[in-house]
Amino acid sequence: MEQPAFSLEGKVALITGGSRGIGRATAINFAKAGADVIVTSRKISDLEEVAAEVEKLGRKSMAVATHVGRMDQINSLVEHVVAKFGRIDILVNNAGTSIASMAIDVEEKAWDSLMNINLKGAFFLGQAAARIMKENGGGTIINVSSINGFSPVVPTCTYAISKAALIMVTKALAKEWADFNIRVNAIAPGAIETRLLNAIWYDKNEDEKKQIKDSLCEGIPLKRIGNPDEIANVMIFLASSASSYVTGQTIVVDGGALI
Numbered sequence: 001m002e003q004p005a006f007s008l009e010g011k012v013a014l015i016t017g018g019s020r021g022i023g024r025a026t027a028i029n030f031a032k033a034g035a036d037v038i039v040t041s042r043k044i045s046d047l048e049e050v051a052a053e054v055e056k057l058g059r060k061s062m063a064v065a066t067h068v069g070r071m072d073q074i075n076s077l078v079e080h081v082v083a084k085f086g087r088i089d090i091l092v093n094n095a096g097t098s099i100a101s102m103a104i105d106v107e108e109k110a111w112d113s114l115m116n117i118n119l120k121g122a123f124f125l126g127q128a129a130a131r132i133m134k135e136n137g138g139g140t141i142i143n144v145s146s147i148n149g150f151s152p153v154v155p156t157c158t159y160a161i162s163k164a165a166l167i168m169v170t171k172a173l174a175k176e177w178a179d180f181n182i183r184v185n186a187i188a189p190g191a192i193e194t195r196l197l198n199a200i201w202y203d204k205n206e207d208e209k210k211q212i213k214d215s216l217c218e219g220i221p222l223k224r225i226g227n228p229d230e231i232a233n234v235m236i237f238l239a240s241s242a243s244s245y246v247t248g249q250t251i252v253v254d255g256g257a258l259i
Helices: 021-032 044-056 071-085 108-135 157-180 206-218 228-239
Strands: 012-016 036-041 061-065 090-093 139-144 182-189 250-253
Touching (some): 012 021, 012 071, 021 090, 021 228, 036 044, 036 071, 044 061, 071 108, 090 108, 090 228, 108 139, 108 182, 139 157, 157 182, 182 228, 228 250
Parallel strands (some): 012 036, 012 090, 036 061, 090 139, 139 182, 182 250
16 A cells, blocks of 8 residues: 655654653654654653653654764764664754844854754764665754755844755755755744743733744744644655655745745
8 A cells, every 4th residue: 555645654853852842742743653763862751751651652762962063973973873773864954043142242252052053963963864864765854954044033143044054054065965865854944832932021010022933923924833833744845755856945934024
């Protein structure tokens, strides 16, 4: 019986930043679509909860604590996954961080820390996964960029620069690795209900929080903040054979904010 186009049956997916928000939603939805899922982030406790949810859906899972900005940990992660699952078919580079600082005040240490996670980690984990995918006949890599990669917001210019660079990483790797049957695409979320977004108003009272949210939604044609499942749905499209002729693209999922 032919599998549906959006099926991930028999696939092994590795998701960074998998403990919450977009990463968690992607892990759960990938499992529902049939994939075995490995989740990783810097802290193991929240990851284990996600792995347990995946297993409840009848799929295999594993939680691995990894700092994706460190080469030794990237290589160890990939070796660990391949040793247990034998392959990597899908990589989602979702791990990311941000700093709220004006460009004129950014210090080198903060710059390096952010770029190591948002850019270096995505590139080198993609490289390590691609070597495995090449041996196994192909695969797909999905990078999580941001609409800030198209339109920067003050005072998070460093974050915007890293996300713009990730869009070019997506194009460059897609072009180089097409010969290996490896597709590389990106998603650029807008305002999504995640911890990163909630940091904007974490220290505000309810009235102030409402004002900030209302102001944010005014700039979104759909007049609301998105939820992680709406990003995960696009992830399934890019990870599955439904997008078999799509590579090097960045799909914007922002409720129309960039219009």
